Amino acid sequence: MKHARNAGPDLAFRLTRRVVTAVADDMSTTQRVGAGAVAALVAISPFGAWSEVEVQADPLTGGVPVEVGPFEVTVEKAATADELGHLVPQPGNHMLAVVADVTNTGDVPEYGVTLSSAIPAPQDAGIVPEEPGKPKLPSATIINIEDGTSISILNPGVTHRVALIWEQSGEWSGTELPLEVVELEWVEEDPLGLDDGHWFANEIAFQGEIPVKPAAPEASAGEQGASTEAEQQ
Amino acid sequence: MRHGRRRITWKGTALVVGAVTAGCALVTYLPQDDAVDAPFIVEGEVGQPLDLTYAELTVTEVRVADVLTSPAEAAAAAGTFLVVDATWRATQGETTFSGAEVTDEQGRRFWPSSRGGCSTSASAQPGYAWRTTYCFDVPRDALEGATVRLARGDQTEEHGGQRRDAVAVVDLGITASEADALWKAAETVSPEAPGYPPASAGGSEG
Numbered sequence: 001m002k003h004a005r006n007a008g009p010d011l012a013f014r015l016t017r018r019v020v021t022a023v024a025d026d027m028s029t030t031q032r033v034g035a036g037a038v039a040a041l042v043a044i045s046p047f048g049a050w051s052e053v054e055v056q057a058d059p060l061t062g063g064v065p066v067e068v069g070p071f072e073v074t075v076e077k078a079a080t081a082d083e084l085g086h087l088v089p090q091p092g093n094h095m096l097a098v099v100a101d102v103t104n105t106g107d108v109p110e111y112g113v114t115l116s117s118a119i120p121a122p123q124d125a126g127i128v129p130e131e132p133g134k135p136k137l138p139s140a141t142i143i144n145i146e147d148g149t150s151i152s153i154l155n156p157g158v159t160h161r162v163a164l165i166w167e168q169s170g171e172w173s174g175t176e177l178p179l180e181v182v183e184l185e186w187v188e189e190d191p192l193g194l195d196d197g198h199w200f201a202n203e204i205a206f207q208g209e210i211p212v213k214p215a216a217p218e219a220s221a222g223e224q225g226a227s228t229e230a231e232q233q
Numbered sequence: 234m235r236h237g238r239r240r241i242t243w244k245g246t247a248l249v250v251g252a253v254t255a256g257c258a259l260v261t262y263l264p265q266d267d268a269v270d271a272p273f274i275v276e277g278e279v280g281q282p283l284d285l286t287y288a289e290l291t292v293t294e295v296r297v298a299d300v301l302t303s304p305a306e307a308a309a310a311a312g313t314f315l316v317v318d319a320t321w322r323a324t325q326g327e328t329t330f331s332g333a334e335v336t337d338e339q340g341r342r343f344w345p346s347s348r349g350g351c352s353t354s355a356s357a358q359p360g361y362a363w364r365t366t367y368c369f370d371v372p373r374d375a376l377e378g379a380t381v382r383l384a385r386g387d388q389t390e391e392h393g394g395q396r397r398d399a400v401a402v403v404d405l406g407i408t409a410s411e412a413d414a415l416w417k418a419a420e421t422v423s424p425e426a427p428g429y430p431p432a433s434a435g436g437s438e439g
Contacts, residue, residue, distance in 0.1 A: 109344040144348075146309040155343040157372035158312035197390070 060181055060208030068118045068206070069184025069199050070106040071154075075099075078177045078212045080168065085148040087141060089167045093128060094215060096168040098179065099145065103159040110199075112142045112152045117201040118182050119164055126172025140164035176209035272384070272392065272400040279406055285399035287325050288357075290383060292403045293364075294318040297376070297415045298422035301349025301368055308349030312372040313415070315343075316422050317381050317405070320430055321355050322362045329356040332384035332395060333367045335405075337375035344388070345369050350424045354387075366424040376412035379405050 027035065060066065065074040076099045084095045098119065104110050121127040121137035130138045142151050145161040154160060183205035189196050277283045282291045296316040301308045308314075321330055331354045335343040345353045351368035371379070383401045386394030407415065 107339070107341045109342060144309070144311075147307055147348075149306055149308050149348045151348075153344050153346060155312075155370050155372075156341045157375060158310075158370055160311045 057180070057204045057207045060179060060206035060210070062208075062210055065101075066181060066206050067105075068181050069114070069186070070104055070110050071115060071118060071184075072103045072105050073115075073118070073181065074101040075179065075181075075210060076101065078179070078210045079215070080212060081215045084163070084165055085143065087143075087165055087167075090128070092170040093167050094170060095165055096125070096127070096177070096212075097143075097163040097165045098140075098177070098210065099161070099163050101159050101161050102154065104154045104156045106156055108156065110154045112150075112154065113139065114184065114199050115142060115154065115162075116140045116164070117199070118184050120180065120182060120201075121166050122178050122180070125174065125177055126169035128167040128169060138166060140166055175212055177212050179208060179210045180204045181206040270396040272386075272395040272398050275399055275401050277401060277403050279403065281403075283401045283403070285384070285401055287323065287385060287399065288328055288330070289322040289324060290401050291320045292317060292381065292383075292405075293320055295405045295407070296420065296422055297418065298368070298420045300421045301351060302421060302423045303350025306349065308346070310370050312370055312375070314346070314349070314351075314422070315369045315371050315376065315379065315405075316351075316424065317367045317369070318364065319355075319367065319383060320362050320364050321357050323357045323359045325359060327356070327358050328385055330354060330365075330383065330385050331387035332382065332392075332400070334382045334388040335369045335371060335375070336380050336382060337371070338378040339374075341375060342388070343369045343371050343375065350426065352424075352427050355427060362430050363427065364425065364430040365427045368424065373412070373416045376407050376415055377409045379407055381405060 058066070060075060062075055062077055065072050067073075078096065078098045080094045080096050082094055083089065084097060087095055089095055100119075102115060116139040119140060121140065123137075127137050130136045141164070143149070143163045143165060144151050145163055151160060151162060181204070183202045184199040185202045187196070187198055187200045190198070275283050275285055277292075279292050279295055282289055295318075298314040298316050299310055301310075301314055301316075315335060317333075317335075321328075333345045333353060337343070345351060345367040346369065347353050349368060350366075352365045353367070355363055355365040357363035367381070367383075369381075381403050382388065383403070384395050384398065386392070386396070386398050386400070388395065392400075
């Protein structure tokens with residue numbers, strides 16, 4: 001006995017076959033091949049046939065400069081410290097600093113936040129979230145290594161040695177930091193907003209494992225500036 | 234009196250569509266007259282008072298510094314700090330002077346730093362001179378022929394805040410040989426806090 005619920009698919013199949021047969025009967029061989037190709041393309045569309053091929057991120061290596069948006073960035077190293085200048089972590093945590101040389105290669109000044117968006121907080125590295133219990137990680141605080149002052153503007157043609165700093169959980173005990181550098185794309189006109197002429201943080205362009213040097217035992221709370229730990233390592 | 238419903242005719246529709254299309258085309262394709270939005274540039278030199286209608290401006294001194302010191306912090310330059318002392322005198326009302334930018338001979342633009350006790354803007358009451366110090370971290374090749382652009386409108390958004398307004402462009406007077414000497418000099422400068430200049434500099438005058 002034929003089950004009632006099978007009637008639907010059978011009917012649809014028979015109808016489809018009759019339509020296809022009726023159409024194909026009037027076609028030449030070339031037309032049938034072309035129609036078949038089109039049908040195949042339509043059939044695979046839902047499975048990502050037209051999606052852009054995912055770009056493989058290039059390797060990020062310590063000491064090797066990379067170009068990202070208006071910046072040339074050379075990540076030198078990563079280091080942890082109990083505190084960095086005025087940045088003091090919660091008890092049990094420590095500060096994580098990524099030391100990099102950054103040059104604005106453009107003709108106009110760029111904001112420090114643009115650099116922060118190019119080097120987001122490392123994932124799976126115990127970075128303390130912006131708000132407790134929420135997944136969003138904070139942007140880096142950018143400190144000038146030489147004097148410990150905050151940098152908000154990067155003028156063209158000068159190379160700043162900076163530390164990008166996040167608070168890190170004391171429970172993280174890795175020896176290599178999974179760091180990513182994001183491509184910055186210039187948006188001349190933003191059709192979705194009023195903010196024309198800005199850098200947009202796009203896809204990950206570079207990623208690599210940067211060795212982390214732990215805080216030196218002699219690191220003292222009174223040391224001034226981010227130069228402290230990063231330079232001692 | 235009977236009001237009949239107006240009929241939509243092909244002719245009327247064509248006229249409306251044509252007018253809208255022509256308007257869009259005019260706005261899109263006709264070149265916009267830059268002169269309409271261009272600021273009024275007032276050029277000058279160091280020490281020369283400039284009349285910007287809303288204020289009188291004098292760039293009083295130009296120095297360089299490797300390090301800036303203030304009671305709060307010391308700031309080291311990545312290149313060198315081009316330190317520009319200026320005196321504003323608002324003439325119409327309380328005015329905030331937001332625009333400060335250095336341009337070099339290559340057309341590169343540099344914005345001031347707030348590190349080391351420097352100002353990025355100034356605000357002054359009318360009739361009184363107000364001294365302020367701007368510090369720009371610039372590379373060596375930006376010194377020669379550099380000019381400073383000061384105004385009440387800010388320089389972000391391609392000088393959008395300075396449209397149809399007076400802007401001072403002051404030649405800092407740095408020659409090639411001076412640029413070399415300035416770059417090599419290791420100077421530490423402590424910028425004075427913004428305020429009224431001494432009476433000898435005209436600060437007490439109303």
